[in-house]
Amino acid sequence: MSASDSGGPAGLAWTVHCDGSAMPNPGRMGVGAVITAPDGTKHTLSQATHAIGCNNEAELLALTLALQDLRARGATTVRAYSDNSILVEQLGAAGARPVARMAGLFDEARALLGSFAHAQVQWIPRHRNSEADALARAALGFAPRPPARFRKRRR
Structure with missing residues (x-):
């Protein structure tokens, strides 16, 4: 199934925030x-x-590793969430302009997504992905980002 498929029994879905x-x-x-x-x-x-790359590559690698973990656990229905709009666009839109230097990583992610009976990748705002962000930063020895402050607008 493609990354944009949303079918499948809702009660059996595994979710991933990456x-x-x-x-x-x-x-x-x-x-x-x-x-x-x-x-x-x-x-x-x-x-x-041990590799050097940009944030977009790290985001895609996080999704790929999570999908590999889910395959090993026997998951068949997956809902993945990412705050990276490039990743979601590339995996979900048939006519998306490819990012050439990351084509191999995207091909691997598409193949993994296609190996599930039902798979969906959806964009979420950064503040709803803070736990996955903290895990990625902790892997590099950095503290979690401080929570975003929302200011009240003056009229």
Whole structure:
């Protein structure tokens, strides 16, 4: 199934919140993911890579590693969430302009997504992906980002 398919039994879906960091950008890459089983059990992934890359590559690597983990766990229905609009656009839109230097990584992610009976990749705002972001940053030895402050507008 393609990344935009949303079918499948909702109660059997595994969810993934994934994020990646590169410090500096480009630089060392760290990946993080929160994988939630259909029964609500949470598993986390947090690791640094030996490769150098940009944030977009780290984000895609985080998704790929999480999908590999889900394959090993026997998952068949997956909902993945990322705050990286490039990743979501590339995996979900048939007519998206390819990012040439990351084509191999995108091909690998598409193949993994296609190996599930049902798979969906959806964009979420950064503040809803803070746990995966903290895991990616921790893999590189950095503290979580401070929460965003929302200011009240004056009229």
